[in-house]
Amino acid sequence: MQHTSSASHPRHQAIDQLYSHHHGWLQGWLRKRLGSAADAADLAQDTFVRLLCRAPGEPLNCTTPRAYLATIANRLALNFYRRRSLEQAYLAALAQTPEDLAPSLEQQALVLEALDEIDQVLALLPAKARQAFLMAQLEGYTQEEIANRLNLSVRSVQRHLARAFEECIVLASQGAQHE
Template sequence: MNSHSYLSYTVQSTSSANRHPNQAIAQLYSHHHGWLQRWLHKRLGNAADAGDLAQDTFVRLLSSASGVPLNVTTPRAYLATIANRLSINLYRRRSLEQAYLTLLAQTPEDLAPSPEHQALVLEALDEIDQVLARLPARSRQAFLMAQLEGCTQEEIARRLSLSVRSVQRYLARAFEECIMLASQGALHE
């Protein structure tokens, strides 16, 4: 039994028995999983990615602390919003990986990192991307200008038409996210 059919079986059997603690998710899954997968396939043009993202959408709901709001009046729009965010993350991550692999292909073979090091770099890039994705646009922009371009706070303020104090707040927010990421990494080791 594959994971999809197992989850489907679990959702159907538990929802009919009325014992599932996430009844709303079980109902969403049984009523809308097929639609969501077809919608994603049409949108992405890739059945494998559509299947993965449809499952990831429900996994996200199951792992969410808040669960499903009880008053979802448009469940398909709700699910499509979650799936769309996941697809954006997927393509952003793939784009980042491709940029790294392109750079790696241009590196002389004797200077190329080991496959293990490459895997670690890709994992770190994915984590950084997750941090940046959580930041508001201005905070992300200020952080990237400071880290990648070496801009001072004054330069960032001038270029973004902000006060230096606002830039400091945006950078502090970005660094807080980085610290949280670093502490989570320490917890997983």
């Protein structure tokens, strides 16, 4: 039986070619946007990893490679900034905690990981569902207050909250399966 390397697969060849022709450009583009060579290098790599992780049978059709790569990288950058903002908010709240009540470094890492997973779930929700969930959970608004602020019916708020909780339950069950 003859074994062919994954590099001989047409899709992988296309990605190899994209990488060799556009990686330097993408990294420079990201460096200008992010202001950090290290973050730009990470996100440029993540962009190509994202391409490699797509369905193997999916053809790589891109007539404008730089626009295609920039779109993927821009989405990754938005996720990067959202995660960084979430982490900074957590660390700011942690700084207000008395030292004797502060969680251990391991607990802090677990909390940051959980926050990142929750953020990823919330990012998948429609904007109104995400807003309603955050208003209820973080700000303590009642369903009626949320309905008034978002100009929705209470029933719509209940549906949005139910959807957000369902996604959180799915996330929690996936976490329990991995333990």
